[in-house]
Amino acid sequence: MSDTFRLSVNGREHSVTAEGDTPLLYVLRNDIGLASPKYGCGTEQCGTCNVIVDGDKAFSCTLTVRDAAGKAIVTLEGLGTPENPHPVQAAFIAEQAAQCGYCTSGIMISAKVLLDRNPDPDTDAIRVALQDNLCRCGTHSRVFRAVRRAARALAR
Ligand code: FES
Numbered sequence: 721m722s723d724t725f726r727l728s729v730n731g732r733e734h735s736v737t738a739e740g741d742t743p744l745l746y747v748l749r750n751d752i753g754l755a756s757p758k759y760g761c762g763t764e765q766c767g768t769c770n771v772i773v774d775g776d777k778a779f780s781c782t783l784t785v786r787d788a789a790g791k792a793i794v795t796l797e798g799l800g801t802p803e804n805p806h807p808v809q810a811a812f813i814a815e816q817a818a819q820c821g822y823c824t825s826g827i828m829i830s831a832k833v834l835l836d837r838n839p840d841p842d843t844d845a846i847r848v849a850l851q852d853n854l855c856r857c858g859t860h861s862r863v864f865r866a867v868r869r870a871a872r873a874l875a876r
């Protein structure tokens with residue numbers, strides 16, 4: 721049975737009608753029209769669906785719309801704009817830290833959450849923060865450089 725849920729996404733309120741156990745990912749993409757979180761595995765194994773919920777990284781493929789309602793949800797679209805990218809986004813562009821790009825939104829979300837908590841992460845801290853984010857294109861060394869570049873930019 722469908723219910724109506726109030727979602728706060730990137731600072732805007734949305735009212736959506738869905739079954740309560742619908743994955744947040746489907747609602748973000750199909751009802752709200754945000755394309756950055758992507759379906760990869762559906763089982764918290766790849767990170768392509770990552771979003772920020774109340775400041776924590778979340779897997780939107782398994783988080784239900786019922787459990788996301790009333791919380792502050794941020795997707796990559798909420799970090800910055802093409803004209804004014806967030807330092808994490810700017811660093812990934814500068815380092816060309818994407819190939820096909822399918823994983824990149826989730827990786828930038830993980831990097832944002834990491835840098836919010838640890839402004840000067842070492843290699844091990846970056847590795848741990850990104851361990852749930854898979855990239856089959858092999859961009860890892862560029863991603864590490866991008867995270868370090870973003871940390872330097874945020875420290876200025
Ligand atoms: S689609 Fe959510 S972790 Fe893979």
Ligand code: FES
Pocket residue numbers: 818819820821822823824854855856857858859
């Ligand atoms: S850039 Fe293709 S999967 Fe990561």
